Amino acid sequence: MFTSLTEEASKKLEGILFDLLTMVEAEAIFLCDRGGNIIASKSVSTYPHEDNIAALAAGSFFATLEIARLIGESEFQNVLHQGEHRSVFMERTSKDMLLLVVFSRDSNPGLVKLHTRLACQKLEEFDILVDQCGGQGVVSKSVTFEMDPQARPFKSNP
Amino acid sequence: MSFINFSKKEISFKIVYYGPALCGKTTNVEQIHRTIASQDKGELTMLSTQQDRTLFFDFLPLKSDIIKGFSSKFQIYTVPGQVIYNETRRLVLRNVDGIVFVADSQWSKMEENAESYANLEDNLQKQGMTLEKLPYILQFNKRDLPEVAPAHYMDFMMNQRTMRAPTLEAVARESQGVMESLNLIAKMVLGQFIESNKMQSREMPTEVVTRKDG
Numbered sequence: 001m002f003t004s005l006t007e008e009a010s011k012k013l014e015g016i017l018f019d020l021l022t023m024v025e026a027e028a029i030f031l032c033d034r035g036g037n038i039i040a041s042k043s044v045s046t047y048p049h050e051d052n053i054a055a056l057a058a059g060s061f062f063a064t065l066e067i068a069r070l071i072g073e074s075e076f077q078n079v080l081h082q083g084e085h086r087s088v089f090m091e092r093t094s095k096d097m098l099l100l101v102v103f104s105r106d107s108n109p110g111l112v113k114l115h116t117r118l119a120c121q122k123l124e125e126f127d128i129l130v131d132q133c134g135g136q137g138v139v140s141k142s143v144t145f146e147m148d149p150q151a152r153p154f155k156s157n158p
Numbered sequence: 159m160s161f162i163n164f165s166k167k168e169i170s171f172k173i174v175y176y177g178p179a180l181c182g183k184t185t186n187v188e189q190i191h192r193t194i195a196s197q198d199k200g201e202l203t204m205l206s207t208q209q210d211r212t213l214f215f216d217f218l219p220l221k222s223d224i225i226k227g228f229s230s231k232f233q234i235y236t237v238p239g240q241v242i243y244n245e246t247r248r249l250v251l252r253n254v255d256g257i258v259f260v261a262d263s264q265w266s267k268m269e270e271n272a273e274s275y276a277n278l279e280d281n282l283q284k285q286g287m288t289l290e291k292l293p294y295i296l297q298f299n300k301r302d303l304p305e306v307a308p309a310h311y312m313d314f315m316m317n318q319r320t321m322r323a324p325t326l327e328a329v330a331r332e333s334q335g336v337m338e339s340l341n342l343i344a345k346m347v348l349g350q351f352i353e354s355n356k357m358q359s360r361e362m363p364t365e366v367v368t369r370k371d372g
Contacts, residue, residue, distance in 0.1 A: 004163075005161075034253055037161045051233065055203070055233060145351065146226045153340075154190075154220065158195075
């Protein structure tokens with residue numbers, strides 16, 4: 001089984017993330033799934049180590065859900081890590097994904113929380129965007145994937 | 159669970175190195191990071207205790223262009239082997255596409271191998287997955303140590319399923335068998351992905367495809 005994102009859906013998602021980025025003057029925004037895959041992202045400039053940030057964020061956020069369960073809560077909807085210069089706000093979306101906002105001390109944390117919640121509501125309206133394969137024609141017959149059976153995916157450094 | 163981004167022409171896969179404590183999972187990933195050309199790898203993230211034992215997970219992003227027209231991203235994870243960290247192992251296994259089970263070849267570790275293997279099956283089952291439906295390989299590590307069990311014995315003990323998993327011998331700290339294991343599991347994961355896409359395409363009604371393609 002796999003999940004896929006069409007070009008059209010990708011544009012719409014990036015539009016939502018871009019609006020949030022400008023609204024709260026964030027440095028970077030990532031939408032990632034439970035497995036730590038980045039579904040979409042937007043940043044002011046090239047952001048290093050995107051994959052590592054998404055993997056760590058997904059791991060730590062979904063670990064907090066276990067903490068919630070153990071103390072008798074159904075979930076923690078969001079988590080804020082506040083630093084001296086930069087902070088990270090994470091909110092869970094209805095599709096069981098994670099919206100992660102990296103912002104500097106120039107941004108207002110209250111505003112970040114408010115607009116991230118609103119962005120999550122917009123993401124809920126796009127339930128069809130990220131669909132399980134086999135849903136409404138997300139992967140078409142015209143798309144075939146091929147690999148050279150003799151090729152090695154990874155080569156050693158010479 | 160693989161993720162395809164048609165906009166970026168990118169497919170993501172998740173591979174998890176599983177096994178008992180101190181079997182060499184982190185050493186495998188460290189060697190991969192050391193061996194692979196820099197343009198194909200990201201930063202290695204390791205979350206360890208003060209005693210250098212894996213606390214949460216190790217993570218290494220890799221890239222490959224083996225699927226025509228698409229970039230393939232492989233997210234390599236290890237789990238913490240210590241028994242107390244089972245919740246973390248379960249978290250790391252979410253959406254997994256392929257598993258390398260690293261077994262310690264020493265006679266004294268056979269029981270721990272078996273326990274970890276049973277733990278893997280249990281954790282997969284709790285997420286509605288089974289080893290029958292998931293590409294996985296068995297890596298018999300630490301073959302250079304004295305008093306190791308013969309590979310055929312380990313194969314007999316751990317590879318009893320109808321669909322037998324490929325096995326490899328390794329000395330991870332000397333990088334022997336490490337890249338072979340990675341390439342093997344990557345090709346198995348890619349193979350299953352391509353096959354499942356073919357099946358989905360065959361089952362898909364034509365009118366839906368036409369509408370989306372337009």
